[in-house]
Amino acid sequence: MILHGRAYPHRAGGFSVCLDFAGLSQEFAISAPHIAVLGSGFAALTAVRELRRRDRNARITLVAPRAALTYYPSLIWVPSGLRRGADLDIDVSGFLAAHNAAFHAGRVTGLADGGRTVLTDSGPLANDALLIASGGRFLKALPGIEHALTICEGAPAAEAIRERLAGMTDGTIAFGFGTNPKEQGAMRGGPMFELLFGIDTLLRKQGRRERFKLVFFNATKEPGKRLGDKAVAGLLREMQKRGIATHLGRKPLGFETNKVRTEDGDIPADLILFMPGMSGPAWAAEAGLPLSDGGFFKADAHCQVAGAEKVYVAGDSGSYPGPDWLPKQAHIADLQAKAAAENLLRALAGKPLAARFKVELVCIVDTLDRGILVYRDEKRALILPPCRLMHWAKRFFERLYLRPYRKERRP
Numbered sequence: 001m002i003l004h005g006r007a008y009p010h011r012a013g014g015f016s017v018c019l020d021f022a023g024l025s026q027e028f029a030i031s032a033p034h035i036a037v038l039g040s041g042f043a044a045l046t047a048v049r050e051l052r053r054r055d056r057n058a059r060i061t062l063v064a065p066r067a068a069l070t071y072y073p074s075l076i077w078v079p080s081g082l083r084r085g086a087d088l089d090i091d092v093s094g095f096l097a098a099h100n101a102a103f104h105a106g107r108v109t110g111l112a113d114g115g116r117t118v119l120t121d122s123g124p125l126a127n128d129a130l131l132i133a134s135g136g137r138f139l140k141a142l143p144g145i146e147h148a149l150t151i152c153e154g155a156p157a158a159e160a161i162r163e164r165l166a167g168m169t170d171g172t173i174a175f176g177f178g179t180n181p182k183e184q185g186a187m188r189g190g191p192m193f194e195l196l197f198g199i200d201t202l203l204r205k206q207g208r209r210e211r212f213k214l215v216f217f218n219a220t221k222e223p224g225k226r227l228g229d230k231a232v233a234g235l236l237r238e239m240q241k242r243g244i245a246t247h248l249g250r251k252p253l254g255f256e257t258n259k260v261r262t263e264d265g266d267i268p269a270d271l272i273l274f275m276p277g278m279s280g281p282a283w284a285a286e287a288g289l290p291l292s293d294g295g296f297f298k299a300d301a302h303c304q305v306a307g308a309e310k311v312y313v314a315g316d317s318g319s320y321p322g323p324d325w326l327p328k329q330a331h332i333a334d335l336q337a338k339a340a341a342e343n344l345l346r347a348l349a350g351k352p353l354a355a356r357f358k359v360e361l362v363c364i365v366d367t368l369d370r371g372i373l374v375y376r377d378e379k380r381a382l383i384l385p386p387c388r389l390m391h392w393a394k395r396f397f398e399r400l401y402l403r404p405y406r407k408e409r410r411p
Contacts, residue, residue: 032057033348036118036127037101038108040064040092043133043315043333043340045405050341051131052099058345060101063118063125064134067093067103069405073330074398075151076194078158079165080202080368085155090405108134110286115311119286129310129344132297133337136316136328138276139180143254144261148274152191164271165199170211171270173199174260176218176252180277183294185324189224190363192275193235197367200242205368214244215267217260221249226325227361228381231374235365238372238386278328280317292319302353303340310347312340320357325376327361335360364394 035058037047044062051060069090077083096103106120111130118125138150151158175196180186196216203209216223216239222232239246250264255274260267279295290298290306296319298306303318305311315333320326335357342355358377365372371390374383384390 032059033128034059034061034126035129035131035344036104036125037062037131037133038064038118039132039134039315039317040067040069041133041135041315041333042069042330043135043317043337044131045069045092045095046334046337047131047133047314047341048096048099048101050338051345052101054342054345058348060099061104061125061127062096062101063104063106063108063120065105065107067091067096067105070154071398071402072152072191073394075155075158076191076198076366077368078155079151079162079195080198081162082368085159089155090402092405095405108281108283110283111288115287115289115305115308129348130312131337131340131344132305132311132313132317133315133333133340134281134317136186136278136280136296137282139178139279140276142178142252142276144256145254145274145276147255147257148272150275151195151273152188152275161195161271161273165202168212168270170208172213172215172268173271173273174215174217174267174269175273176216176260177223177275178219178252178277180279180294183279183292183296183319185226185326186278186294186296186328187226188275188278188328189226190329190365192273193224194366195273196244197238197242197365200244201368214242215247215269216244217247217250217252217262217267219249219251223248226327227363227374228325228376228383230381231376231383234372234383234385278316280319284317294319301356302343303336303355303357304343304347304353310344312344314340322359323378325361326359327363329361329363331362332357332360364390366391366394 037044069092071088074083074088104125106122108120110119115130149157149161177189177192203212224232224235247267250262253261260269289308292298297313297317299313299318299320301321303312305313314336316328339355339357343353360377363374370386370388371394372386373390
C-alpha cells in the first residue's frame with residue numbers, strides 16, 4: 001500500500017493535508033460484503049433502500065432484465081384512460097445510483113453453490129448474501145388461456161383491455177380469478193374486483209352500460225374469502241347493486257374465443273378477463289433450494305429460505321408461515337423486504353435473526369370514482385362502504401410511493 005499526501009490552502013489561512021491511501025478504497029470494497037438482490041419490483045427496491053439505510057458500506061447489486069418498476073396497483077386505471085401504461089413503467093436507474101447500488105442486466109436462470117452464485121443469461125454473479133425478490137408467475141394450465149387477458153401481466157395487457165373495450169359496441173364481459181391448487185392462498189383476486197367495478201363505472205359514465213352484460217365467475221361460492229366474511233358479503237352486495245351477474249361455485253375448465261367453460265355450463269363472453277393462480281419464478285426449480293408444494297421458495301418467519309445460509313426471500317417469490325389469508329400484494333411485499341434486509345445484515349454480522357414482518361392485509365378496492373377499504377390482521381377484519389375519499393387516497397398513495405423513484409430518475 002502506497003501513501004500519498006497533498007496540501008490544500010484554507011480560506012482562513014494555513015493548510016490542511018489530505019492523505020490518499022492508494023488502493024485502500026479498492027481493498028475496502030473487496031472486503032465489504034456483496035449482496036445480490038433479485039428483481040426490480042416492490043420487494044426488491046424496498047430491500048435495496050433498507051439495506052443501504054442500515055449499511056452504508058455493503059456492495060449491493062440488483063439483478064433484473066431491466067432497471068424498471070411497474071406500478072401494478074394502478075394498472076386497473078389503464079382501461080378507463082385514467083392512466084397510461086407508460087405512466088406506470090418507472091426507470092429506477094437513478095434510484096439505484098442514489099443508493100450506490102450496481103445493476104446487473106439479465107434474466108435469472110438458476111442458482112449454484114447454495115445461493116452463493118446467481119446464474120443469469122448474461123453471466124454468473126457471486127455474492128456473500130442473497131435476497132430473492134423476483135416475483136412469481138401466473139399458472140397458465142387451463143386450456144385456451146390465450147383467449148383471456150390478464151391485467152397484472154403488465155402495461156401491454158392493460159392497454160390491450162382498453163383497446164378491446166373501446167372497440168366493443170355491446171356484448172358480454174366475463175371476469176374471474178383462479179388459485180394455485182397446491183397452495184390456495186397463491187392468488188390475486190383484488191385487482192379483478194377493481195377491474196369489474198371500474199369497467200362497470202366506465203360504461204355507465206359513457207352512457208352504454210345497458211348494452212353490456214357483466215358476469216363474475218369463480219370456483220368458490222365466496223370469492224375473496226381471504227379478505228374476510230364481511231368483505232365477501234360487501235363485494236357480492238355491490239355486484240348485485242350494480243346488476244352484475246355471478247356464476248359461483250363452479251370450477252372453470254377452460255376458455256374459447258367466445259366462452260368460458262365451467263363444470264356446470266358455459267358462460268358466453270365477447271371479452272374474457274381472468275387472473276390465474278400464481279406459482280414461484282420459472283427458475284425456482286433450478287435453484288437447488290427448498291420449495292413449497294405450490295412452487296415458491298419455502299421461508300421461515302424471518303424470511304430466510306429454509307435450510308439455506310444467508311439466502312432470504314420477500315414478496316411473491318416466497319411461501320411464508322402465517323394464516324391462510326396471508327396476501328400476495330405490494331404492501332406485504334414491502335413489509336417482508338424490510339424484515340428480510342434486516343435479518344440478512346444481522347446474519348452477515350454473525351447476529352441472531354430477529355426481524356419479523358407484520359401479518360396484515362390492506363387493500364382499497366377501487367371502483368374508478370370511489371374506493372372500498374378492506375383491512376385484516378390476526379385480530380380483526382373490516383370493510384368500509386364505497387366512498388370518494390378512498391379513491392383519492394389510492395391516487396395520493398400512488399403519487400407518494402412513486403415520488404422517490406421519479407425524483408431520482410436519470411435525465
